[in-house]
């Protein structure tokens with residue numbers, strides 16, 4: 057007996073929404089097949105072509121292990137992780153694997169977990185990849201659309217209503233880095249000034265209200281951050297110039313995708329998106345970075361696809 061689930065890539069943070077906001081997009085997807093091998097013990101195994109196969113080091117395997125332990129389930133589960141999302145690039149790769157793995161096991165064992173309960177376990181998979189159970193990527197890959205994680209204990213996720221028409225452009229460097237998000241999280245300040253807190257709160261409010269109202273100017277003014285992206289700039293030295301040129305060419309908004317180094321551009325019919333791509337290619341080259349460009353759109357949540 058086996059079940060396959062598909063989960064899409066995501067861009068977390070969305071400027072000042074660190075560890076809270078995220079959006080799922082159709083750029084890439086992972087597939088995880090969970091197979092029940094037996095019921096005599098709690099055992100998880102992972103097969104993956106390009107990510108760690110040690111359960112404790114794989115976001116999919118670790119999430120499932122913690123699920124079985126927490127629920128006290130004896131099951132021998134093998135996971136086949138088919139990676140479609142390049143990792144170490146800020147595309148929620150580790151999170152998508154964990155989301156798909158939890159969804160597949162939920163179906164395989166008839167657990168009837170809610171989407172929030174699935175996020176509760178999937179986020180634990182991020183401990184394997186970054187050392188921290190940040191819930192944003194897995195929330196987007198599980199729920200789909202644009203989401204906010206409003207509580208982590210217990211996990212609460214809300215879909216952000218979006219009335220604004222836009223498409224997505226991802227500017228993706230060719231090379232990611234092992235343990236990138238773990239390193240990026242270590243670069244963050246332990247505290248922020250009252251002034252920066254208020255500025256970021258204004259950004260966050262503008263972004264969410266702008267999406268809900270379909271107000272392009274509010275979204276453009278809200279998709280900003282003065283704390284997290286600033287602290288991590290050494291990881292994406294090309295970002296400031298790319299953002300500047302994209303806004304000059306009338307992008308709806310620009311932010312770092314997750315912990316980077318990919319960049320997310322929201323664009324519409326007013327945007328010179330081809331101009332953004334050609335200018336960004338040159339900017340990236342000037343920093344010794346070869347970038348790929350992926351035009352995409354918002355994605356739905358995790359899909360359970362096959363039961364054999």
Ligand SMILES: Nc1ncnc2c1ncn2[C@@H]1O[C@H](COP(=O)(O)OP(=O)(O)O)[C@@H](O)[C@H]1O
Pocket residue numbers: 107108113114115116137139142143144145146147148149150151153154184185186233234235236237238314315
């Ligand atoms: N199933 C998985 N998919 C992707 N990366 C994984 C997975 N399991 C563990 N990892 C590890 O997590 C790191 C990539 O995750 P992360 O740094 O969060 O980047 P991103 O999520 O932006 O791809 C790599 O070191 C990779 O080896």
Ligand SMILES: N[C@@H](CCOP(=O)(O)O)C(=O)O
Pocket residue numbers: 066067068069074075076145146147148149150190192193237240241313314315316
């Ligand atoms: N909130 C996290 C998001 C990490 O996203 P990823 O796609 O880069 O893994 C963080 O910024 O640390």
